[in-house]
Amino acid sequence: MDDLQLLREMRSDIGSAPAATLARGRTKLMARIDSDSRPGATTGTHPPATVSPIRFRRRVLMASAAAALLVGGIIVADVVRPSGPGATAEAAEVLNNAAAATIRxxxxxxxxxxxxxIETTELTGGGMQAADGSDISWQETAGGQVYVPADREGEWVWNREERVPLESSSEAAKAAAAEMRKRVASSLWPEGQPRPVGIQRAPGGAFYGNKPTVIIGTPLKEAGSLPRDPQALLDIIYERTKGAGKSPEAEAFVTIADGLRTGVVPADLRAALYKAAALIPGVTVGDRQATVDGRTGIAIGIPSPDGGARQDIIIDPTSGLVIGEQDVLLKDYPGSPAGTVSTWTSVRTSVVDSAP
Incomplete structure (x- = not known):
């Protein structure tokens, strides 16, 4: 069972346990998810981990956890094609307009x-268990920048910044976060393993030995091999995510979102991905005035199968670019009512003359 499945199973239990017990268990579970997913991590050999973002999946965002290169199978006849008319009419219009703006x-x-x-800023949750056994949790921000050379087979540079608790966090939370940073910087981190902060360098963007992908099974350098026909592209995505998660629709949307948010997908393929998303049943407009890190766009998302949350991509309707993403709670959680934006990430791209 992967981190996605664990997190969804956790969410499905909400409401069946006392709030205090549930909050305590959720903090421990998310900390275990994040620590176990680190490259080369071994139980008992690494420091307590910060909590990973509460997301369905984050496969290829350049400035998050190292992307896994998953090999997709050959397209076969039994492609899973969910029934239904596709996204809502409103969402389909936004996505098709974004596709047109992308081409322009x-x-x-x-x-x-x-x-x-490619510069990202994200708001997520953090937590750890104190020496007395009590649980401490907080919200924190982290930034990162990936520098992609003109020759994409050249050396990419990734500056991973430390996670910092919000100023509104308790003194206990700030102290716990500082202890985490201290441990990461110390010898307690597994010997020989890349640390999760600081400058990383990798030829062709193969950070931690994993090449950047456009969608599962297609490395970035092979983006030209993917069809630009939206239905054909969506069929490939359904096939490669077959059996993953609890819903083929949610998995397909997440795969498309993963590709769109990288900032390196060529315009014609971005347009095809938008149009493919418009064919997915359940995709809807979440907010026409969604603001992330000071910028406003249209949030397009899909609810989780249990109806507990919705993952959105936030699109600039003028440029057709993804400017961020967010997770919105659709049910009341302990301390977080429905409608709360639990996590967000902003994405900005620019051309610069040098890298660190």
Whole structure:
């Protein structure tokens, strides 16, 4: 069972246990999820981990956890094609308009010696168990920048910044977070393993030995091999995510979101991904004035199968670019009523002349 499945199972239990017990168990579970998913981590050999974002999945976002290269199978006849008319009419209109805007908006030109800078800022949750056995949790922010060279087979640079609790966090939470940072910087981190903060370098963007992907099974350098026909593209996505999670629709949407938010997918493929998302049943407009890190766009999302939350991508309707993402609670959780944005990530791209 992977972190996605664990998290969904956890969510499905909400409401069947006392709030205090549930909150305590959720903090422990998310800490275990994050620590066990670190490259090379071994139980008992790493420091307590910060809680990972509460997301359905984050496979290829350049400035989050290292992307896994999952090999997709050959397309076969029994492609799972969920029944239904596709996204709501409102969502389909937004997505198709985004596709058109994407084609009109030229991809940034990265000249020799320059870099495409992909900058992210995210708000997530953190937590750990104190020495007395009590649980401490908080919200925290983290930033990161990936520098992609003009020659994408060249050396990519990834600056991973430390996670910092919000100023509104309790003194106990700030102290716990500081202890985590201290442990990460100390010898308690597994010997020989890349640390989760600081400068990372990798030829071709293969951080932690994993090549960047467009969708599952298709490395970035093979983006041209994917069909631009929306239905054909969606069929490939359904096949490669077959059996994952609790819903083929949610898995397909997440796969598309993963590709769109990387900042490196060519415009014609971004347009095809938007149009493919418009064919997925259950996709809807969540908010026409969604604001993430000071920028406003249209939130398009899909509810989790249990109806507990919705994952959105936030699209700039003018440029057709994904400017961020968010997770919105659709049910009341202990301390977090329905409608709460539990996590968000902003994505900004620019062309720069140098990298760290």
């Amino acid at each position: 908006t030229s991809d940034p030109v990265v000249g020799p010696g320059q870099y495409l800078k």
